[in-house]
Amino acid sequence: MSESKLWGMVHAERAALAEDLAGLKAEQWNTGSLCTEFTVREVVAHLTAGANLGPVRWMAGVIRYRFDFDAQVAYQLAQQLGNDHDETLERFRRSITSTTKPPIPIVAMLGEVIVHGEDIRRPLRIQRDYPIATLTHVAEYYHRSNMTVPSEQRSRGLRLCATDGPFSGGVQDGALVSGSTLALIMAMAGRSAYRAELAGEGAGVIAGSG
CATH class of the missing domain: 1.20.120.450 (dinb family like domain)
Known part of the structure; x- marks a missing residue:
């Protein structure tokens, strides 16, 4: 882009x-x-x-x-x-x-x-309907980089899958973490408040690594 x-x-x-x-x-x-x-x-x-x-x-x-x-x-x-x-x-x-x-x-x-x-x-309690393309660009960057936040470190060894867009990443045989693209971004950014919006056996790992 x-x-x-x-x-x-x-x-x-x-x-x-x-x-x-x-x-x-x-x-x-x-x-x-x-x-x-x-x-x-x-x-x-x-x-x-x-x-x-x-x-x-x-x-x-x-x-x-x-x-x-x-x-x-x-x-x-x-x-x-x-x-x-x-x-x-x-x-x-x-x-x-x-x-x-x-x-x-x-x-x-x-x-x-x-x-x-x-x-x-x-x-x-303000909600924003983010463009999915915008969120996808950030999710793709975060799961590969630790430059501004240790997001790659938090998601390392996991398999990430967005339920509302095309984003997926991580290790194919890793523990699954699924959820909205925004929830995945916020979890990679260390915000545990989004734990309830994630599913999969890896959800507790990424949400607890803040």
Whole structure:
């Protein structure tokens, strides 16, 4: 798939998330997300930071924090929070069509906005009908890569099969894990909240490896 098409998917997911965020009440911004260290508002700021962090700034942060990536993430997040949730949302909106990224593949940026979008939506009981093609691209990437999250490590030795799309992967004779493409993605991203949506003898393995 071309870079322009992948960026189009990223931008579409950012725009959909911004639309969902626009309807939040003030107190909902402080809800704990599935990314357990962060509130909803902090996850949004984290996504904004990623959309404004090019290779040079990324490397400067790595050097500044001596390869402490958690400290770098916390610093970049704080830079994008703003004074209140309205400013947090406005900064995110301004980043919707950004093509700036750290030195990672575009599909990893797509995975970030989907996983963190669910980190936000799930606790708030907001549902999104994701395009299956978008989810399939992320699932294919996650089960082969550990670059942004140890997703390949979590699915190693298992046989993955989506029940709502064409995605399948892993070891042919491995323990089966089946479920929606989104549930498989979130399990590979270490979100145990999706355990109940998975089936097969390998479901407990991938869901318990967060």
